[in-house]
Amino acid sequence: MRLSLVTGGGGFLGGALVRRLVADGDAVRTLQRGHYPELDALGVECVRGDIADSEVVDRAVAGCNRVFHVAGKVEMWGPRGPFERTNVVGTRNVIDAVRRHGVPRLVFTSSPSVVHGGHDIAGADESLPYPDRYCAAYPATKAEAERLVLAANDPELSTVALRPHLIWGSGDTNLVPRIVARARAGQLRLVGDGSNLIDTVYIDNAVDAHVLAAERLAPSAACAGRPYFITNDEPWPVRDVINGFVTAAGLEPVDRSIPLAVALAAGWLFETVHRLRPGVGEPRLTRFLVRHLATAHWYDISAAKRDLGYEPRVSMEEGMERLRASMASGGGDGSP
Numbered sequence: 001m002r003l004s005l006v007t008g009g010g011g012f013l014g015g016a017l018v019r020r021l022v023a024d025g026d027a028v029r030t031l032q033r034g035h036y037p038e039l040d041a042l043g044v045e046c047v048r049g050d051i052a053d054s055e056v057v058d059r060a061v062a063g064c065n066r067v068f069h070v071a072g073k074v075e076m077w078g079p080r081g082p083f084e085r086t087n088v089v090g091t092r093n094v095i096d097a098v099r100r101h102g103v104p105r106l107v108f109t110s111s112p113s114v115v116h117g118g119h120d121i122a123g124a125d126e127s128l129p130y131p132d133r134y135c136a137a138y139p140a141t142k143a144e145a146e147r148l149v150l151a152a153n154d155p156e157l158s159t160v161a162l163r164p165h166l167i168w169g170s171g172d173t174n175l176v177p178r179i180v181a182r183a184r185a186g187q188l189r190l191v192g193d194g195s196n197l198i199d200t201v202y203i204d205n206a207v208d209a210h211v212l213a214a215e216r217l218a219p220s221a222a223c224a225g226r227p228y229f230i231t232n233d234e235p236w237p238v239r240d241v242i243n244g245f246v247t248a249a250g251l252e253p254v255d256r257s258i259p260l261a262v263a264l265a266a267g268w269l270f271e272t273v274h275r276l277r278p279g280v281g282e283p284r285l286t287r288f289l290v291r292h293l294a295t296a297h298w299y300d301i302s303a304a305k306r307d308l309g310y311e312p313r314v315s316m317e318e319g320m321e322r323l324r325a326s327m328a329s330g331g332g333d334g335s336p
Contacts, residue, residue, distance in 0.1 A: 003027045004214075005064040007051060007094065008071030009044065010036040012173045013109065013164070013206055017068060018044060020207045031060040032071065051090035054097070061097035066105040066214050069094045069149075072142065074111075074174065076289050077271070077282045080137040087141035088148070095152045103157070105217040106149065107210055110161040112199075112229055112299060114143035118291040122197070125300040126227050136286065146227060153225030158217040161227040162209055165299065168245070169203035169319055170326035179242055180249045188246070190257035191293040194239025199231035199298040202319035205312040206230060212308045222307040234316045235298035244316075248324040266290075 004021050008014040009030025015038065021028050022042050029045040039046050049056030051071050061067060073086040091108070098106050115121070116139065117131030130147075134140040146161045153159040168175045182188040201209075209230040216223050236244075243253040258266075267290045270283035304310040314322070 001025070001027045002065045003029060003063055005029045005031065005060055005067045007031045007060070007067070007069050007090075008109075009039060009046070010034055011070065012171060013167055013203065014068075014070040015039070016171070016203050016207050017070065017210055018042065020211060024211070029060060029064065031057065051093060052085045054093045057090070057093040058097045058100065061094070061101050061103060064098075064101070064103050066107070066217075067094065067098055067103055068107045068109070068210055068214065070109045070210075072109065072145075073138070075138060075282065076136055077286050078137060080141070083137040083141040087138075087145045091145035091148055095148060095157075099152075099157060105214055106152070106157060106159045107213050107217070108146065108149040108159065108161045109210070110146040110149075110163045110227060111139065111142050112163045112165045112297065113139035114146055114163070116291070116295075116297060118295070120196070120296040122296050122298060123300050126229065126303055135291065150225050150227065155219045158219055158221065158224045160213045160217055160223045160225070162213055162230050163227055163299075164201045164206040164209065164230040165297070166198070166200040166241075167203055167206045168200055168323070170322055172203070176245045176248075176323070179245045180251065183246045183249070183251050183254060188242070188254050190239055190242070190254060191290055192257060192259065194242070194257065195237050196294065196296045197235040197298050198238050198241060198296065199229075199233075199235050200241055200316075201231050202312070202314045202316070204314050205232060208313060209304065209308060209310050212310055216308055226303075226307070228304040228308060228310075229299035229301050230304055230310065231299055231301055232312045232314075232316055232319075233301050234312075235296075236316060238293060244320045245323070248320060248327050250327070 004026045006014050006018050009018045010032040018028055030039055031047045047060040073083050115128045130143050149159050149161050267286050271286055
């Protein structure tokens with residue numbers, strides 16, 4: 001039986017991927033720091049530990065036929081050190097381990113933020129270059145990790161980097177809960193009029209892309225050594241995305257907004273306060289977040305369709321309906 005490793009198997013995407021692989025008949029092993037009873041219930045072999053620990057990673061990779069490296073530190077704020085440890089050192093450990101154990105396929109979960117320099121991106125494809133600088137540690141370290149993965153592609157190890165954009169859906173533990181919590185607290189604002197188009201991807205579609213990439217990977221495959229944007233291929237105005245999440249939780253739509261210049265100044269102020277008072281949590285607003293709220297960022301996914309056979313199965317509207325039904329039934333209400 002094929003053995004697949006999923007790093008970060010306790011997270012939103014990682015957990016959904018694990019469930020899909022189990023349903024497909026794979027034996028599955030996961031690597032994560034915490035204990036997740038839902039993984040035990042699936043009969044998954046769980047390795048607990050820090051991905052920055054090379055010995056732990058080596059133990060998790062041993063005997064696997066393919067590796068899905070989903071784990072990462074995904075916050076919009078914080079000093080570079082912890083991001084470097086998880087996203088860069090952890091990725092280097094995974095690459096070293098798959099080489100040592102002769103694992104032939106590595107699928108890496110990257111992010112479109114690796115090419116977002118703070119300006120509008122409208123219909124760009126994977127030829128878009130990395131920016132010269134980043135305004136947060138997360139995209140900077142994810143870009144470094146993506147480079148490592150793509151450079152590792154060779155005749156013995158086939159690698160691919162997927163860039164799913166703003167994953168959401170029932171069971172979301174990050175994007176939807178954060179937005180809904182801020183709406184409940186009266187802290188949610190649009191930046192500008194909210195008409196800028198953005199891409200997102202429903203969780204089931206993101207999982208499909210990972211499975212397809214793993215199946216297509218081979219030394220001579222078109223996808224080997226390449227990155228791919230993964231989206232729902234339906235860019236929506238950011239206000240419609242935000243209000244889709246908010247109304248799914250039974251709240252009133254958000255219509256209040258602030259100008260971009262004011263939002264950037266506020267982000268700078270919150271960042272400064274948190275630098276002077278470390279350990280008080282994440283700032284309410286950062287310049288990285290403001291840029292993502294204020295700019296267009298949607299992508300041409302023709303390459304993923306061509307090389308991976310990827311087609312989004314769950315539309316934005318269907319995904320929103322599923323989210324509403326889940327929240328109404330108590331399957332996830334976006335509470336902090």
